[in-house]
Amino acid sequence: MTVLITGGAGYIGAHIVRLLNDAGRRVVVVDDLSTGSASRIPNVPHERLDLSEPGSAGPLAAILAAHAVTSVVHLAAKKRVDESVRRPAWYVQQNLGGLATVLQAMQAAEVDRLVYSSSAAVYGNTSAAEVTEDALLAPVNPYGETKLAGEWFVRDAARAWGLRAASLRYFNVAGAGWPELGDPLVLNLVTMLLQSRERGQRPKVFGADYPTPDGSCVRDFVHVLDLARAHIASLDYLTRPVREFDVFNVGTGTGSSVLEVTRELARVTDWDAEPELCPRRAGDPASVVASVDRITRVMGWRARAALPEILASAWAAWQVDHPRLHAARG
Numbered sequence: 001m002t003v004l005i006t007g008g009a010g011y012i013g014a015h016i017v018r019l020l021n022d023a024g025r026r027v028v029v030v031d032d033l034s035t036g037s038a039s040r041i042p043n044v045p046h047e048r049l050d051l052s053e054p055g056s057a058g059p060l061a062a063i064l065a066a067h068a069v070t071s072v073v074h075l076a077a078k079k080r081v082d083e084s085v086r087r088p089a090w091y092v093q094q095n096l097g098g099l100a101t102v103l104q105a106m107q108a109a110e111v112d113r114l115v116y117s118s119s120a121a122v123y124g125n126t127s128a129a130e131v132t133e134d135a136l137l138a139p140v141n142p143y144g145e146t147k148l149a150g151e152w153f154v155r156d157a158a159r160a161w162g163l164r165a166a167s168l169r170y171f172n173v174a175g176a177g178w179p180e181l182g183d184p185l186v187l188n189l190v191t192m193l194l195q196s197r198e199r200g201q202r203p204k205v206f207g208a209d210y211p212t213p214d215g216s217c218v219r220d221f222v223h224v225l226d227l228a229r230a231h232i233a234s235l236d237y238l239t240r241p242v243r244e245f246d247v248f249n250v251g252t253g254t255g256s257s258v259l260e261v262t263r264e265l266a267r268v269t270d271w272d273a274e275p276e277l278c279p280r281r282a283g284d285p286a287s288v289v290a291s292v293d294r295i296t297r298v299m300g301w302r303a304r305a306a307l308p309e310i311l312a313s314a315w316a317a318w319q320v321d322h323p324r325l326h327a328a329r330g
Contacts, residue, residue, distance in 0.1 A: 002026040003235065004069045004111075006051060006102060007076035008044075009036030011183045012117075012173060015228035016073060017041050018181070023232070028067045030060065031076065035185055051076055051098035060105035071113040071235055074102050077146075080187055081121070084143035085282050095146035096153070103157050113238040114154065114165040115231055120220070120251070120288050122148040122169060130291035133169070133247050140285055151247065164243065166234040170227060171251030171290045175310035175317075177225030182317025189219070189261060190311065194318045197271050203262045207280035210287070216258035218287035220251035223305035223313070233299040245298060251290025252303040261307070268311045 003020055007013045008029030013036065020027045021044070029046035031038075038046060047063050049056055063069075077095045078084070084091040099116075106114065121144030122137050139145045150167075157163040174190040176182040186195045196203045208215040230250045237243060256264075262275050296302050305313075 001070045002028055002067045003071045003073060004028050004030060004064060004067065005073045005075065006030045006098075007036065007074075007117075009033060009038055009041050009046065010075065011181070011185065012224055012227060013073075013075050014040040014181050015177050015224050016231050017044055018177070019228050019232055026067075028063065028069065030063060037184070040181060051101040052094045057101045057104040057108070060101060061108040064105055064109035064111050069109070069111050071115070071238065072102060072106060072111060073115045073117075073231055073235070074099065075117045077117060079119075079143060081141045081143050081284070082281060084141055084146070088142035091142050091146050095143075096149055099150045099153060103153065103163070106163070107157070107161050112162055112164050113235070114163060115234045115238070116150060116154050116165060116167040118151055118167040118169045118247070119144060119147040120169050120171045120249070120290065122151070123285075123288060125285040126288055130253060130289050131249070132291040133245070133249055133294055141282070155246065158246070164238045165246055166237060166243075167247045168230060168234060168250050169247065169290075171220035171222050171249070171288065173224050173227055174221050175223040175225070175305065175313040177223075177228065177313070179313075179317045179320040182314065182321055183224075184321070189258060190221075190265065190314050191318075193262060193265050194269075194314065197269060197273070198318075202273050202276040203266075204278050205258050205262060205275045206278050207284065208277040209280075212257060212287055214257050214259050217284055218255040218257045218289065220253070220255055220289040221261070221307055221310055222251050222303050223310045226303040226305055230295065230299075230301050233295075233301045237299050245294060248295040248298070249290040249292055250295065251292055252306070253290055253292045254306070255287060255289035256307050261311070264307060265311050265315070268308065269315050
């Protein structure tokens with residue numbers, strides 16, 4: 001029994017790979033290495049394949065068969081909101097085209113268990129203090145639209161040929177389970193703040209006039225290792241003969257504003273910098289915080305790490321990736 005992880009050489013994928021390896025479960029990775037690195041998954045079989053390319057379903061089906069794969073975790077996708085606003089058609093090609101490849105290959109190879117990487121971006125602007133899985137689905141950017149459409153396609157495959165699937169709606173992922181597995185890309189708030197610190201720049205806060213307590217966006221930040229554990233729990237959930245739900249939030253149930261995160265990171269890293277308040281970015285909802293009652297009740301999963309631990313682990317990983325900077329600052 002082998003688990004195939006698409007995008008397994010990336011930030012989230014490498015954490016899932018390590019947890020599965022530590023549990024003695026066989027893993028194979030498929031990744032185009034556009035943002036991932038094979039150095040993050042040593043001693044793990046991996047195949048380089050761009051899932052969005054036409055004709056890639058056949059090679060992927062062959063990989064599934066060759067490694068006796070029984071379950072797939074599909075992470076490979078593009079995830080920049082601002083980029084999706086500029087290039088909506090390309091996001092459809094990348095995210096939905098890649099998913100179509102996975103579904104076609106799984107059906108051909110008779111692999112019927114899938115954990116799909118979705119996103120809280122499917123909710124868009126919300127007014128509830130905590131967002132449940134039954135909330136209105138109204139994404140406000142093309143990235144979120146591709147994730148929602150992906151959930152629909154996964155559900156369609158379940159109806160059509162018996163796919164067993166769980167779609168995980170990630171909230172804001174940060175931190176590192178091990179210092180060498182930190183987020184290598186500067187695409188989210190925490191790594192953007194750390195980059196500003198490295199460059200000696202003031203931290204930028206995009207939008208200070210949202211209808212939130214301090215005017216900045218509120219988000220639910222979940223530790224990447226907790227998220228990885230949610231994938232393991234989901235793989236086990238798919239072995240059950242009866243599964244009541246196929247969509248789950250993965251967050252902490254606690255919201256933190258951008259200004260709060262900025263101040264806490266400044267404390268953790270001993271950074272004396274006053275935030276620079278900038279105009280809003282297109283496609284950013286005011287507040288998105290998870291209700292995690294469903295995944296806790298059904299799978300027994302709950303996040304363990306709070307914001308200070310998340311930020312401390314992100315800072316430790318950043319120093320590993322930037323040793324000269326760390327040495328210079330003592």
